[in-house]
Amino acid sequence: MMKCKPLLLAVALALSGCAATEGTKPLSVDNSPAFQLPAYETLTLDNGLTLYLMQQKEVPLITVNAVVRAGAVNDQLPGISAMTAESLLLGAGGKSKRAIEDKVDFLGASLNVKAGKEGSYVSSKFMAKDTEQMLPLFADVLRRPDFDAAEFAKLKQREIGGLIQAKDSPRAVVGNYFAELVYGDHPYGNASGGNSDSIAALELSQVKGFYREFYQPGNTAIAVVGDFDVAEMKSKLSAAFADWQNHAKPQTVELKQALPAPTKARVLLVDKPDATETTFVIGGVGVTNNNPDAVGLTVVNTILGGRFTSWLNDELRVNAGLTYGARSGFVSFSESGLFQMSTFTKTETTEAAIDLALKTYGRLWQQGIDQATLDSAKAYVKGQFPPDFETSGQLAGLLTDMYLNGFDNSYINDFEKKVDSLTLAESQRLVNTYFPKDGLQFVLIGNAAKIAPLAAKYGEVTQISIKDVGFGG
């Protein structure tokens, strides 16, 4: 049981509230130099594959991350990007799924795949002494998946079961409902895993087609971070990937068109009849991930709902005792993004919690931010930045994000400067420009028999059952 982040067995919950703040003076001043990105090399092979190499010698480990520019936005069939990524592990280069797992586990290593909205990832972490075994295996998985039909049939059943089971936890799925509510049929509304019906209908040939279209060296980057000799690693990577061939250019998906601009408040009410609490998200459209004001927005969001003393957590948790945690945040994509405030409260206090969240949100415009709070948030954001880039896994993730999202070292190296330069007037400009004020979108998961009457107060209500397939689209 934790102050703000529950952790029991392997359960990590996503909506913890760790974030009021007027009149605080730092007792000490941080004089340490700004955090800088460790040195790394970038090279592009003749086939267009981008490679990043960063040496980190603190522990004898290496992380290898590959990112392929393809994700749920490319799903012509819901869930196909995720199923393609998962299929890479079903056998590759003539080695069965079981043989791969035996090897990876015996070395104490990890080998994982994941598909997000705009990128698909293969990631491995292993002991440096095992590079000769793990790097070829990694290349097999990325380049030579065998797409075993029997294993694919079993994967489908596991994924369908997982999608159904995820709904046992409202917190695990509320974000999917929210994205689909805001984006509707736009590709950004596509849930990464698809839904239980779409997965059931998916055929292996379609997955092979998706793989062939998108998994090409010119559409991929690989970051290697850890304890290795750079020259040696370069030649190993070259041996493993230089003969990887491109074929037809992947189709691009139009993401700039038909982006939502909600003007009407809407409520998606997801009925879970045995719920004892209501889990809810309120928000709207946010910003793109290359927005020049992203760092400033991180600071302003820290004040609203990004830390324990944030306005939302202070009001809903500390002052009112309505919830264990309340927070807010931006989720950004290449051409759009979401802004969301999220919390949960017992069924009986649903209305009080929503009203208080909205009232607190309104302070951004009515009361604005004061200097002491801004100073505190700036110190906080800077102080908590370095631990985000401490491990080989975190650094490899940063490098592949740079490739996917098109930002460079200045994101890290100018971070402190950008934070420092944020003024009160500038903060208020960010509030007025980027935080959705009207036409807010609501997802409420709870006992509809008890909360449907109050839901109508906030907008036009659509009611569905949590047992319905998919996320409301």
Add this chain to the structure above:
Amino acid sequence: MKRTLSALTLAMGLALAPAISQATTAADVQSFTLENGMKIMVLEDSSIPNANMYLFWKVGSRNEAPGITGISHFFEHMMFNGSKKFGPKMFDRTMEAAGGANNAYTTENLTVYTDWFPAAGLETIFDLEADRIANLDIDPKMVESERGVVTSERSTGLENSNIQVLMQQLKGIAFRAHPYSWSVIGHESDIAAWTQQDLVQYHKTYYAPNNAVVVIAGDVKLAEVKALANKYFAPIPAQAPPRDVKTVEPEQQGERRTFVHKPSASSPSVMMGYHVPATSHADYYALDLLAGILSAGNSSRLYQSMVDSELALEADTYLPMSFDPNLFYLYAVGAPGVAADKLEQALIAQTNRIAAEGVTEQELEKAKNIKLMNFYQSMETINGKADTIGTYELFFGSFDKLFNAPEAYNKVTVADIQRVAQTYLKRANRSVAVLSANEEMDK
């Protein structure tokens, strides 16, 4: 310069890694004890310009009694709600304004407070921590509001996690005497009922410097830490040591069962617990490796026999570190359409098979390699280092044990794995909890 921790690993005795150049030894973890009994350990590491402070308090739900169950965890919350110098809200406000963040967690055995901050904020952290240890102000208004927060924490756990629901029920039947019987969060009625006096007494008893272990890791210097510890922590007076937990759980004489009806559950879940000795017992290492053989990775016995064979969506084990004899947990979530009893039998079949046939050398070596990898990963961050050092100090008696653990793991043989499976994972020692949307019926 970054510090390499390869020697810690060598000492772990699991090390296979060649080319170890820089060595860390027990001497690199520096420790001192204040006159009031507070032990402080320091690991200098300048890899990032940050540091952390971990405060481990030897108090958890095992120190509670019916009527005040959950009070240890409640205290974890109250420690943030105001003290003499830093009034309500000022602990968090002051820390965050100095660039720091914090969290805390409570287990059956411990309450742990964690501060993460830019290294230049070290004195602020000492000032904040010392004030709430020495001069906590338990404001009745804050107590009432915090009851609501903790009630929400309790219910959101049960709403979102069938594992939490099952574990709460399972502990309740597996322990009928020892305080491990109730969940760390406590009974809902107790959360509503404890008194101001209960809280005042609890703080005085357990939040005494002689009941704490402190670890500081990061971009700090020992001399600086010593000076600040002497200034802020040394003046806090020691208290009479808390009373020992004397209750010993009587030996279980046969299988125990419980059932939870949850209409929204998409498929049944099963959790079982077998009584095992405390972490300080010699069998801990074999049990820990047995847990790995059963459930670590997709090549594990539970994944292969249950997930790969389409009986379960997930299957796992859990062996908590523990001051007193506790449970070895097995857990599985059914695949769609798989009945609870089938899931349960599949779990039992795996433990019985190991008891009957043992495991292979290859499996044991794999489990050891996975432990080595986990160790390296915990040593990759200042956070992981502080946590690991503190954990060894508390559960194995001294952080020096980190340098002996090696031998202990390496000594474990396939015969040991089979022996602990036979000794502990047997029917009479088992409790079973089942959660399902379908209510159990009379046959």
